[in-house]
Amino acid sequence: MTEKIQTLRDSAAMRWTALLLLALAMFCAYIFMDILSPIKDLMQTEREWDSLAFGTMQGAETFLNVFVFFLIFAGIILDKMGVRFTAVLSGAVMLVGGLIKYYAIHESFKGSGTEAWFTANLNYIPLFDELGVSPFYGEIVDEAGNLLRPAMPASAKLAAVGFMLFGCGAEMAGITVSRGIVKWFKGRETALAMGSEMALARLGVATCMIFSPYFAKLGEDINVSRSVAFGVVLLCIALIMFITYFFMDKKLDSQTGEAEEKDDPFKVSDIGKILSSLGFWLVALLCVLYYSAIFPFQKYAVNMLQCNLTLTPGEGFWASNSVTIVQYVVMLLVAACSFASNFIKTNKGLKYGLMGLAVIALVVYCYMGYMRGTAETIFAVFPLLAVAITPILGNYVDHKGKAASMLMIGSLLLIICHLTFAFILPLFKGNAAGGTIVAYVTILVLGASFSLVPAALWPSVPKLVDEKIIGSAYALIFWIQNIGLWLFPLLIGKVLTSTNPEGALAHELDYTWALVMLACLGVAALLIGIYLKAVDKKKHLGLEEPNIKA
Numbered sequence: 001m002t003e004k005i006q007t008l009r010d011s012a013a014m015r016w017t018a019l020l021l022l023a024l025a026m027f028c029a030y031i032f033m034d035i036l037s038p039i040k041d042l043m044q045t046e047r048e049w050d051s052l053a054f055g056t057m058q059g060a061e062t063f064l065n066v067f068v069f070f071l072i073f074a075g076i077i078l079d080k081m082g083v084r085f086t087a088v089l090s091g092a093v094m095l096v097g098g099l100i101k102y103y104a105i106h107e108s109f110k111g112s113g114t115e116a117w118f119t120a121n122l123n124y125i126p127l128f129d130e131l132g133v134s135p136f137y138g139e140i141v142d143e144a145g146n147l148l149r150p151a152m153p154a155s156a157k158l159a160a161v162g163f164m165l166f167g168c169g170a171e172m173a174g175i176t177v178s179r180g181i182v183k184w185f186k187g188r189e190t191a192l193a194m195g196s197e198m199a200l201a202r203l204g205v206a207t208c209m210i211f212s213p214y215f216a217k218l219g220e221d222i223n224v225s226r227s228v229a230f231g232v233v234l235l236c237i238a239l240i241m242f243i244t245y246f247f248m249d250k251k252l253d254s255q256t257g258e259a260e261e262k263d264d265p266f267k268v269s270d271i272g273k274i275l276s277s278l279g280f281w282l283v284a285l286l287c288v289l290y291y292s293a294i295f296p297f298q299k300y301a302v303n304m305l306q307c308n309l310t311l312t313p314g315e316g317f318w319a320s321n322s323v324t325i326v327q328y329v330v331m332l333l334v335a336a337c338s339f340a341s342n343f344i345k346t347n348k349g350l351k352y353g354l355m356g357l358a359v360i361a362l363v364v365y366c367y368m369g370y371m372r373g374t375a376e377t378i379f380a381v382f383p384l385l386a387v388a389i390t391p392i393l394g395n396y397v398d399h400k401g402k403a404a405s406m407l408m409i410g411s412l413l414l415i416i417c418h419l420t421f422a423f424i425l426p427l428f429k430g431n432a433a434g435g436t437i438v439a440y441v442t443i444l445v446l447g448a449s450f451s452l453v454p455a456a457l458w459p460s461v462p463k464l465v466d467e468k469i470i471g472s473a474y475a476l477i478f479w480i481q482n483i484g485l486w487l488f489p490l491l492i493g494k495v496l497t498s499t500n501p502e503g504a505l506a507h508e509l510d511y512t513w514a515l516v517m518l519a520c521l522g523v524a525a526l527l528i529g530i531y532l533k534a535v536d537k538k539k540h541l542g543l544e545e546p547n548i549k550a
Contacts (some may be wrong), residue, residue: 003179004371006255007252007255007256008248008251008252008255009184009252009256013218013267014248015184015185015193015373016193016289016345016478017248017265017323018180018184018245018249018252019181019185019193020200020418021241021242021244021245021248021257022087022177022180022181022226022241023177023196023197023200023201024200024237024238024241025087025091025173025177025238025241025242025245025250026173026174026177026197026198026200026201026204026238027174027200027201027203027204027207027238028204028236028237028238028241028517029087029094029170029201029204029235030201030204030205030209030234031204031205031208031211031230031231031234031276032094032208032231032232032234032235032296032397033061033096033166033170033204033208034204034205034208034209034212034299035208035212035227035228035230035231036054036057036058036212036224036227036228037058037208037209037212037298037299037300037301037302037538038208038213038301038302038375038379039212039213039216039227039376040054040210040299040300040302040303040377040506041251041303041306041465041506041507042213042222042224043137043224043450044134044286044399044506045506046222046224047153047155047156047224048153048157049153049155049284050236050497051493051496051497051509052149052493052494052497053152053153053156053493054156054493055299055300055489055490055491055492055493055494055496056135056137056156056160056489056490056493057159057160057163057294058163058296058299058489058490058493059135059160059278059485059486059487059488059489060115060135060160060163060164060167061163061164061170061173061486062167062482062483062485062486062488063160063164063167063170063486063520064164064165064167065167065168065478065479065482065523066479066483066486067133068481069123069479070168070171070172070476071168071171071175071475071476071478071479071482072271072476072479073174073178073473074086074090074171074172074175075175075472075476076472076477077089077172078172078175078179078472078474078475079255079469079472081303081426083176083179083180083183083249084245084246084249084250085246086172086176087173087176087177087180087242087245087246088242088243088246089172089314090169090170090172090173090176090242091173091235091238091239091241091242091243092169092483093165093166093168093169093172094166094169094170094173094239094292095169095235095236095238095239096165096169096234097162097163097164097167097168098160098162098228098231098232099162100159100161100162100165101159101162101166102162102225102228102229102231102232102249103158103162103347103493104155104156104157104158104159104162105224105225105228106154106225106228107223107225109154109155109158111154114154114158115154115155116154117154118154118155118157118158119151119154122136123136123137123138123139123151123152124138127217135160135164135488136152136160137149137152138151138152139151139169140186144419149487150226156320157256162513163253167482170341171478172484173238173242174373174474174478175474175475175478176450177197178194178461178474179474180245180249180530181193181194181197182470183463184252186462188397189395190398190462192395192398193395194390195390195391195395195451196339196390196391198386198390198451199339199383199390199391199451200339200387202257202382202386202387202447202450203331203335203383203387203489204381205380205382205383206276206331206380206381206382206383206384207328208231209302209376209377209379209381209382210263210324210328210331210377211227211230211324211328212227212229212230212231212328212376213227213231213374213376214321214324215227215230218321229348234413245436248344249295250507266343269460271372271472271476272470273465273466273469274465274472274476275476277464277465278535278539279463279464279532279535279536279541279543280465280473280476280477280540281398281455282462282528282531282532282535283307283460283477283532284476284477284480284481285463285480285528286411286457286525286528286529286532287457287477287480288480288481288483288484289411289484289521289522289524290407290410290414290457290521290522290525290527291481291484291485292484292485292487292488292518292521293414293418293488293518293519293521293522293525294414294446294450295485295488296370296484296488296491296492296518297418297492298382299489299492299512300352300403300489300492301379301382301443301495302375302376302379302515303506303507303509303539304421304509304511305317305375305378305379305439305506306375306506306507307507308421308426308428308429308439308511309375309425309428309429309432309435309436309509310428310429310430310431310435311373311374311375311432311436312373312432313372313373313374314371314372314373318368318371318372318373319335319372320333321374323368323372323518326368326390327365327368327369327377328363328389330361330368331365331380331384332363332490333357333358333361334358334361334362334365334384334387334388335384335387335388337354337355337357337358337361338354338355338358338384338387338388339387339391340354341355341388342388342391342392342395343391346424350418356414356505357467358388361453362381362384365381365384366381366440367519369432369436369440370432371382373432378436378439378440378443379439379443381440381443381444382443382444382446382447383447383450383486384444384447385444385445385447385448385451386447386448386450386451387394387449389448390451393406394451395457395545397456398515398546399546400535401543401545401546402456403456403457403460403543404456404460404529404532404533404536404543405533406452406456407452407525407532408526408530409449409452409455409531410449410450410452410456410471411449411522411523411525411526411529412471412526413445413448413449414446414449414519414521414525415522415526417442417443417445417446417449417486418515418516418518418519418522419515419516419519420438420442421442421511421515422511422512422515422516422519423450423512424438425438425439425442425513436500456543460543461474463543464541488517488518488521491517492514492517492518493516494549495513495514496509496511496514499508499512499513499514512516519542535550
């Protein structure tokens with residue numbers, strides 16, 4: 001006899017439907033998060049944002065989360081108000097921030113009173129400027145009155161304000177989705193669910209890389225605000241996904257008799273319990289180091305490829321708008337076939353057939369990227385291998401464990417990839433085919449290493465803290481992570497500014513030292529991973545043990 005389904009959570013179809021709603025919302029958020037990354041060169045020519053202005057604006061995404069401790073409050077809200085309320089709130093905050101950023105980039109901002117105000121103000125923020133952590137900056141002149149550094153463009157300042165609000169919503173959504181998955185999948189396929197959610201969400205990176213330049217260059221004129229408008233529409237869809245999840249989650253609670261709001265009030269001592277855990281601190285440090293070497297890099301990756309590859313833009317069909325759609329369809333075919341193959345257990349012919357089709361489609365996709373001759377279509381391959389292997393890794397952690405070991409492997413791959421970008425890729429300057437092949441392989445491996453984090457790290461958190469304060473634990477990890485996500489886009493911009501001649505063109509920058517800095521983060525992550533494994537073995541934290549007990 002089959003087991004009688006008591007609640008929505010007991011139904012595999014309903015569990016995965018809830019996951020799909022959360023994943024689609026994060027898919028949309030990931031697109032907006034990097035919406036300007038593939039058009040950094042256009043922001044320099046169309047809005048006069050140099051590397052420092054671009055990096056400062058990108059780093060502003062996490063400013064309120066870090067320095068106003070919004071993420072800590074988000075965790076408290078999550079623990080007190082529950083998953084569904086916090087999910088809808090995060091979607092609304094993301095949308096408001098997105099609309100502000102859209103106005104900042106739009107043509108109507110030019111010459112407006114708002115532009116005049118932002119030009120004249122926010123050039124000096126007391127205390128934050130003294131500490132060197134201000135999200136804005138003014139001009140610098142020497143004693144003779146010579147301009148050493150122009151002030152941050154007004155459009156970049158307002159875009160930074162909008163991005164701060166978006167960042168609050170996005171990070172709140174991140175901890176909420178993690179908590180929601182734990183709620184629906186605890187004792188079941190937790191790592192597989194988290195890995196699958198992140199695999200789908202990261203398709204947003206590829207979608208952004210393909211369509212942001214597409215919309216910016218649509219028609220005969222270049223208009224970067226169209227790219228942001230595309231992202232805002234997707235944020236509306238994300239909010240709809242969260243609202244749909246709200247009703248589904250409410251139905252689950254009515255079946256289980258669980259209260260969405262917590263009976264016990266939040267206590268400051270709860271945070272003390274979390275911070276007293278050595279395992280928590282090691283996981284948090286791994287997180288900040290690893291993510292700081294990935295997310296800030298994504299914001300500069302397209303421009304890095306433009307500077308290190310010799311690409312000839314395609315002509316005819318390869319330069320048309322139609323090829324963008326075709327390539328995206330091929331990308332979806334790669335993702336769908338590789339992802340679906342993980343869930344076919346009995347029909348080996350179908351399983352390997354889908355895997356083979358995915359490989360063929362991936363080769364076609366890469367060939368199309370090469371023929372188009374654009375860096376953004378090359379970097380868009382970043383999440384595709386991750387989509388294929390993240391469910392495999394999540395399933396392995398669920399049934400076999402070895403989460404700490406996987407984090408060490410991910411850190412090692414991270415080091416190799418950034419050093420390859422820094423020292424090997426530039427050697428192929430002038431060799432279009434060779435450079436493209438090296439770029440594709442390195443980007444795919446980097447994406448694969450990234451997939452180890454959601455599959456191994458996030459499912460480990462419930463093993464380290466009490467269930468009642470999981471939301472706060474995720475919030476603290478995300479807060480620590482956000483310090484790196486604020487700092488390193490800014491540092492990359494500063495390194496590029498200091499290691500390149502003044503007035504260097506957007507496609508002629510030297511990224512060597514910026515990439516070495518990111519590789520050093522990988523080294524630190526590897527050392528902490530080794531120590532974490534030793535601590536786990538000594539204190540029996542359970543990180544190397546499977547999530548699903550036999």
